[in-house]
Amino acid sequence: MSKIMLLLSLVLLGAGCTSTGRVSATGESSSMAVLSGQPGDVVVLIFGSPDCPISNALAPEYERLYEHTADRGGRFCLVHARPDVTADVAKQHAKAYKLSMPIILDPDHDLVDALDATVTPEAVVLVFDENGKWKKRYQGQINDLYASLGNRRNHATQFWLRDAIDVSFDGGEVELAYRKPIGCYIERRR
Amino acid sequence: MFLAVGTPEEAAGPTWHGEIAAIVATHCGSCHRDDGPAPFTLQRYEDVAGRANFIEAVVRERLMPPWLPGSAGLPIRDHRGLPEDDIKAITDWVRAGKPIGTAGAEPATVKATAGAAPDLRLAMPEPWIMPAEGGENWGRRQRDKRTFVLPMNNAEALKVTALAYASEAPQAVHAVTFLADATGTARYTDDREVGPGHYMTGDVRDRPTGVMGGVGVGMRSLALPPGFHWEVEPWSEAVMEVHYRPTGREQHLRESLDLWFTDDPASRPVRTMVSMVRQVSVDAEETQRVHDTYTLPVDVDIIGFTPRATGVITSMNLNATWPDGASRVLLDIPDYDPHWRQAYLLEAPVRLPAGTRIGGSWVLENTLDNARNPFVPLERYVTGRRTGAVAILLHGAAADAAEDAQLRRWHSDLMMARQRPR
DSSP, X not given: XXXXXXXXXXXXXXXXXXXXXXXXXXXXOOOOOOOOOOTTOEEEEEEEXXXXXXXXXXXXXXXXXXXXXXXXXXXXXXXXXXXTOOHHHHHHHHHHTTOOSOEEEOTTOHHXXXXXXXXXXXXXXXXXXXXXXXXXXXXXXXXXXXXXXXXXXXXXXXXHHXXXXXXXXXXXXXXXXXXXXOSEEOOOOO | OXXXXXXXXXXXXXXXXXXXXXXHHHXXXXXXXXXXXXXXXXXXXXXXXXXXHHHHHHHHTTOSSOOOOOTTSOOBXXXXXXXXXXXXXXXXXXXXXXXOOOOOSOOOOOOOOOOSOOXXXXXOSSOEEEOSSOOOOBTTBOOSEEEEEEEOOOSSOEEEEEEEEEXXXXXXXXXXXXXXXXXXXXXXXXXXXXXXOBSOOSTTOOSSSSEEEEEBTTBOEEEOOTTEEEEEOTTOEEEEEEEEOOOSSOEEEOOEEEEEEOOOTTXXXXXXXXXXXXXXXXXXXXXXXXXXXXXXXXXXXXXXXXXXXXXXXXXXXXXXXXXXXXXXXXXXXSSOOGGGOOOEEEEEEEEEOTTOEEEEEEEEEESSSSTTOOOOSOOOEEEEOTTOSEEEEEEEEESSHHHHHHHHHHHHHHXXXXXXXX
């Protein structure tokens, strides 16, 4: 299921994860054009939730990473994993937190399941490889603002997602490809 | 033939209507309600079932509801800690598939309650804009705090019996401590900074009067037991030291403080006795325990405590040793988190006789294992403060006016002695 769902999700992603400030849903896109990538293309997804304080605390970092990814020619999307998040809620949240990246609603957890996301916030970095396939290069924590659930530092000192994005663009391997994310659990739909 | 074979919802395990709704209403509902300080509501089955695994994890880890005191100390009023049986019920309920059970009487949903109108309402005339993110610590101090000074304009002394704090950003504002300052020091400091409030940490005075406790998440009001009051000198200013946690967006803080007074001549003033260590020095990677003791000069009826320390401190406790040698723990905080602290009032006042020795103890962990250590990257942690780099404030009252005067003189001398180099 995973590969199929991943392909489907990325097809839908092609519709949703391109235009600034746009809110779209995985299940309602009419654009089924196969996501065509060029070797080296980078897509960054952040699973978030408008009412998760751990995710919201990182909103300024999301925006910085979005700009950084865009500057390097990649795509960056915020994916709302809670099924009760509507387009209006997502827009209000983006306005309140000054988020300008494309936003995808994932009410049926197509992306959550395809990418095995478990909490919000959780980052995934995908790279289009030479064989025409999307490969997961990094998944997990964005930075070390939270040392554990309930234990938050004043400020982050390690910026793992930023490092993973840079390494992915540069064609290298991320030193630690998975860092167990810390955040609000995603209540799985199935 | 009439074996107890029922539907899954009638199984022996806990159900929403059977146990869980009441547990959630009692322990979560005061914050997780519409317009409450928590980020989402937990009032209906759908609210709780939709986050059940997360809820189960945070209650099992005792992260929620936030409650610092352990069981070794004196009984504390408004205890929010979740009993083991309730944690087990939640765990069993989630593992059983969150059965809803048979509807009975719904537990009352918790709403903000309106009590008697306050005698004085103080409000910031203009908001202070809280930043979206925390920054690096500077000068070995924690950021993410702001002190606001509000004139009380009281020509007469006041006897404060209760207070209630309201925040425009309740999710961001965690612990708030209160002082009444008649020295003008707080105002002077406030005037030195542009805009509302200033960066200061409440050291406006070191006399035992002036402290009015503190509120925290889940407890925004504080009412003294009958017969006790905080004394506020004429022409005082209310000082509110606000510890906030940035939420990812700029937010306006326009805070307010309601006060209730008494004119009962028999009411006794609550004094604050400070267990403290004035200076600490902890090397990087070092864990250190520090102590302090003093002996009460008169009988004191203690009513509560306010812990005060940064995240370098991971645990603390306060003990009393009676003149006859008996001892017991007054307050035990085995896993300290500065963001969840508040003033703790006892279920009932406790008499400590003259000659009782009060011992405070704190563990400082200047390590990376201490996830709450605000000072990373690690280096030697050195700090000093007139009213204690680490402290536990003990709130209590002497039996009468003469002993109250004696208590105040003694504490003033104690604080002065602590300022002298050792």
